[in-house]
Amino acid sequence: MLNVTSLPADDKMCGWYHTSQPREPRPPHAGESKARWAVIGAGFTGLAAARQLALNFPDDEVILIEAQEVGFGTSGRNAGFAIDLPHDIGADDYIGDIATAKSTLKLNLLGQTILRELVGKHRIDCHMTASGKYQAAVEERGVAVLDAYRRGLDKLGQAYEVIEGKDLPGHIGTSFYRKALFTPGTVLVQPAALVKGLADSLPPNVRLYEHTPITDVDYGEKIVLAHRGGRITADKLVLANNAFGMRFGFLQRTMLPVFLYASLTRPLTAAEQEQLGGKPFWGVIPADPFGSTLRRTHDNRILVRNSFSFNPDGRPKEHYLPRFAERHRLSFERRFPMLPKVEFEYTWSGSLALSHNHKGFFGQLAPNVYGALCCNGLGITRGTVTGTLLADWLAGKRSEQIDFLLATSGPDKTPPEPFLSIGVNATLWWGQRKAGLES
Template identity: 65%
Template sequence: MAAARQLATRFPDDEVLLIEGQQVGFGPSGRNSGFVIDLPHDIGAPDYIGDIGTARLNLALNKAAQEILKRLISNHNIDCSLNFSGKYQAAIEDSGVSVLDSYRSGLDKLGEAYEVIEAKDIPAHLGTAFYRKALYTPGTMLLQPSALVKGLADSLPSNVTLYENTPITGFERGQEVELRHAKGSIKASNLLLTNNAFASHFGFLKRRLLPIFTYASITRPLTDDEQARIGGKDHWGIIPAHPFGTTLRRTPDNRILVRNSFSFNPRGQVNPGALAQSKRKHRLSFERRFPAIKDVEFEYTWGGAMCLSRNHTSYFGALDSNISAAVCCNGLGLTRGTITGTLLADWLAGDRNELIDFLIQSPVPAANPPEPFLSLGVNANLWNGERRAGLES
């Protein structure tokens, strides 16, 4: 939607078609945990920041995305429970505490603010005594992602036509691009692929994009008594110190969201059996953290795909003479989807600036081994990662 909105603005005399296979909000854009994160977080670097020049550019991209979203939410009165409560990165294992210490040194290099929360003070913040240490950073925005993307869809410029429930079943390149669907076809002078791992279904970036599914459950709203039993702030978001740990949110309507568990689904579809297995893991994670309200039931459980690459990079730019892409957000869909979609439209309009040049010149997603070795390797890595997360999961 960011790309379509900016295209419509930059090319006001052109017709822009936005094609969605499902309904807006039903895919990962509406199913994520609602963190609009500002800080870079390079899990491959010892201090989780890495090259300081690259980190500063990633920080600039993320903050630009936040500004775009704040402006759109304000201008179009999108009710998506936006709040500026920052995020906590919390640890229980020794390895997780070491991650927080390393990340602190990286944030010092970057000059970004943080606060260390020791174990005795964590319950007053988060309503749980489970964690040993937390690192609070104030720049993250939290929101309700489905409400956001539905509001963005409802406020698209007049020269954008949104077609929902229109999965593309065939594709032909040429002077015009032809997209076939169940009821006919669409011809366009230019095609922008902003569909993450599904770009490979169009024949591009094959064996470079990894659709990694993660799963979440959310409780019913807590009663006043249950809220009093756990205490803590009214709303917050926790990301784990270990990459395979548990993400948590307390939402403005007093629900607790629990996200963990991972699977590699090459076809990009949820495995129904994984939902029941993940829900059992969510229940264990919830009860460990909130024993005072352990009987609160989950109201919903779901899964959604992230697009990752083996070298943690994205793709931005041309794929063919009239086809371009901004894909592979590596788990930062709200920020990266917003800014790369916007900048892709600006680039097609002829703009060049430091951020566009950075994206164009960045390494492309690394090639992966062929099947069946890919699935065996990725699933083994996911299993091992979750095992090593220990109590962080």
């Protein structure tokens, strides 16, 4: 019996969660249950896997287990960018090998298509908008990144528009940036609203249990998942819990639980909206990976996301929040001096599962144990598509995308502690320091 030594415990003030439509959580599991399939993690990956397993095996029961509440965890804490384009930060032109980039693009587009169809079919109110994204730079180094990425997009044959700083206020209201690269294929969503809607539209042969953290696992002939209130016995287990997959005994020392921090303002008044100008709904990602991500939301709030920490146990450190909220305030004031009295209502953290080689895992982990893990910051599209395709593969289906995922080498090993924490923390410190005005 394997003891699960660390469990999710996210901080309480996620703005996306609190400003999305409330829902009634499903009750925790209690007693003894048996099913052919068990899926751990009701984020984008787990919801997609459970849905597709239920559709592929309509006579089987699928048990979906969530340690917290749907929409409260990692999937409801990102910036809400469902991105289509590959962005390999290890390549000079951010595209790299063209064959890999084309396969990645196909995967991301399929993830978008799956979500778009589900949102339409089930009328999920998540403010999904095909508004594209702006990748913006203020310093010379950031402008060089945009130029390199533009060359990569030319190689990939993808559309973009270069927008000079003087024209950016008409798009995003602020004159802070020198240049931006607009790509039209990104879809913006309210992530907590989306994940809540996906959970409430699951097929009837999926049983969802929330607030059911698994504390012990027995990998015998059957998989036995124990928690404080009972046990779940399954023929087959799918892990869709990203870095927490390491706590279940797999992919040890491969995934880095890195936390990002965000703040969301109160809604802008009509006068403040007029002062800001620009389009009513947009998203900005930074040219520098350590810079600030921004969004103007459907309810006229401004999101600011920056600052990183490495938390090896996968759990947030709430004492970081006031410090990073001050950074968010400084970033906001630099970009929006016309909005001096707009305060933040929410500040929160959200984790990323990153790997050193920017690759995830897809396939079999052990007899009767499977996983789609390590989304490397692309959880909305990549989590959705890998969860769906894993369920298709388990049903005996094959496709170009499944074969591509199965052929991927997976995340590579990281150094042991304490060298890992020293190296990651030094990298995060230096990256944030040299980001300069981009942060």
